[in-house]
Amino acid sequence: xxxxxxxxxxxxxxxxxxxxxxxxxxxxxxxxxxxxxxxxxxxxxxxxxxxxxxxxxxxxxxxxxxxxxxxxxxxxxxxxxxxxxxxxxxxxxxxxxxxxxxxxxxxxxxxxxxxxxxxxxxxxxxxxxxxxxxxxxxxxxxxxxxxxxxxxxxxxxxxxxxxxxxxxxxxxxxxxxxxxxxxxxxxxxxxxxxxxxxxxxxxxxxxxxxxxxxxxxxxxxxxxxxxxxxxxxxxxxxxxxxxxxxxxxxxxxxxxxxxxxxxxxxxxxxxxxxxxxxxxxxxxxxxxxxxxxxxxxxxxxxxxxxxxxx
Numbered sequence: 001x002x003x004x005x006x007x008x009x010x011x012x013x014x015x016x017x018x019x020x021x022x023x024x025x026x027x028x029x030x031x032x033x034x035x036x037x038x039x040x041x042x043x044x045x046x047x048x049x050x051x052x053x054x055x056x057x058x059x060x061x062x063x064x065x066x067x068x069x070x071x072x073x074x075x076x077x078x079x080x081x082x083x084x085x086x087x088x089x090x091x092x093x094x095x096x097x098x099x100x101x102x103x104x105x106x107x108x109x110x111x112x113x114x115x116x117x118x119x120x121x122x123x124x125x126x127x128x129x130x131x132x133x134x135x136x137x138x139x140x141x142x143x144x145x146x147x148x149x150x151x152x153x154x155x156x157x158x159x160x161x162x163x164x165x166x167x168x169x170x171x172x173x174x175x176x177x178x179x180x181x182x183x184x185x186x187x188x189x190x191x192x193x194x195x196x197x198x199x200x201x202x203x204x205x206x207x208x209x210x211x212x213x214x215x216x217x218x219x220x221x222x223x224x225x226x227x228x229x230x231x232x233x234x235x236x237x238x239x240x241x242x243x244x245x246x247x248x249x250x251x252x253x254x255x256x257x258x259x260x261x262x263x264x265x266x267x268x269x270x271x272x273x274x275x276x277x278x279x280x281x282x283x284x285x286x287x288x289x290x291x292x293x294x295x296x297x298x299x300x301x302x303x304x305x306x307x308x309x310x
Contacts, residue, residue, distance in 0.1 A: 001081035001185050004061075006031040006104070010048040011170045012086035015107055018174035019084065020056055025181055028078050029059040031066070033089050067093045075099050082184060084177055085139065094141060102184050104139040107177045109169045110202070111135060111151055113194040116144035117202035121169065122162045124202075126227035128219070130156055132165070134173035136180040138191045143201075147191030149180045159249075161229040205232055212236045214260035214309045217275040218250040236260075236308045238285075238300070243308065246282035246290050260307040264297035271308060 003025050005016050019027050030053035035044040046054070053060045063071035072095060082102040085092075097104055110120035112135040117123075124132040133153040140146040152172045156165060183189025210228040212221055212235065225248045228234040234245040257263055257272025264270075269280040280293035285300075 001025045001102070001181060002079070003027050003181065004029045004031060004075065004078055004080040004083045004100070005049075005053075005085075006083055006088040006092075007049040007086040008033045008047045008089045009087050011166055012049050012088075013052050014170045014174040015084065015086045015177045016049060016052055018178040019181065020058075022178050022181070025185070027053075027056075027058055028080060029061055029074075031061045031063070031071075031075075031083075031088065034062045034064055066090055066096050072096060072099070082181065084181060086173070086177070092139060097139060097141070105136055105149065105177070105180060105184070106139050106144070106146075107173045108135050108137060108144055109133075109166065109173065111153065112137060112144060112148055113197075113199040115200055115202040118204040120202040121166045122202070122205050122227045123200075124227075125156060125160060125162055125165065126223045128223055132156055132169070134169050134176055136176055137194075145194060147193045149183065149189050149191050150176055152176045159226070161226045163230045207232050207235075210234050212245060212309065214271065215274045218252070218273040218278050219275070221273050221278050222248060222250050233284075237310060238306075238308045240310075241286045243286070244284035244290075245280065246284055248278045248280050251277045251279050258307075260309040262297075262302050262306050262308060264294075264302040267294050269293040269297045269302075 003019060005019060005027050007016060019025060030049060032047045032049045035046050038045040050060050061071060061074060076099055080100045083100045083104040085104050085106040092104060110124060111133040115123050131153055133151050135151045136149040138146040154169055154172060205228060210232050212224055225234040225245050235242050236245060254270055254277035257270060257277050259272050259274055261272040270277040271280060282290055283293045283296050284290040285296060
């Protein structure tokens with residue numbers, strides 16, 4: 001088939017690579033978000049998908065909005081059979097959805113209908129799910145509600161951050177998306193409507209969502225830290241300033257600390273929760289680089305009874 005691939009961040013690159021490498025389909029063009037400011041100089045930088053497409057000699061389209069007439073005209077000229085999508089980042093209007101014969105097929109990082117929305121991986125970790133996966137589905141105008149072509153499953157490991165899990169899903173999902181394109185071309189794959197039961201929503205994680213509640217059980221604190229790593233980053237406050245929590249671990253045999261109470265030793269820093277303590281392993285103080293929590297604590301000279309999260 002002739003394909004137009006839509007995607008923007010690094011997590012979409014493995015799927016683009018898989019389609020280019022398949023040799024079976026032609027990636028005629030790539031649609032991605034416009035160049036965005038990045039780094040200290042805030043200079044405009046192309047998206048990871050745009051960079052990869054340019055390396056491969058593929059035409060890159062960067063509409064400000066997917067309903068822009070110039071973009072729609074070029075899409076009709078290319079006349080794709082199907083448009084695979086991975087984390088494109090903009091809402092596709094009906095006028096664009098109607099262009100390819102086989103529609104736009106999205107790779108979504110959850111087992112639909114669970115975790116429809118922008119942050120499925122973060123929500124699956126924060127909810128304590130043990131299994132997640134990726135799904136390919138036909139895009140409709142609803143939120144991730146279209147019929148599903150296929151799925152792959154992935155175990156959520158006890159120490160997984162959302163970054164760890166998303167990396168694995170990006171590669172597993174790339175194979176699924178390529179296989180879905182093959183099945184659509186063969187006519188051997190039919191999209192199956194999602195069940196009405198089991199729907200859950202995964203809206204974008206806000207900075208406030210990432211604030212740790214020390215009155216919650218240790219397992220909940222651990223899930224928030226892992227689910228919000230690397231972005232937007234779990235955090236608390238210490239002496240009136242924000243402290244980012246990069247890595248932590250539950251310590252079930254430490255039950256002597258009140259919620260938010262700190263205990264700093266030579267090589268360890270513990271915080272009380274609503275159940276047992278968690279050990280802070282890596283933190284990032286405001287204006288500083290990430291550091292081992294024990295080094296931060298030595299520099300901060302934490303006093304007995306000091307707390308975080310006030």
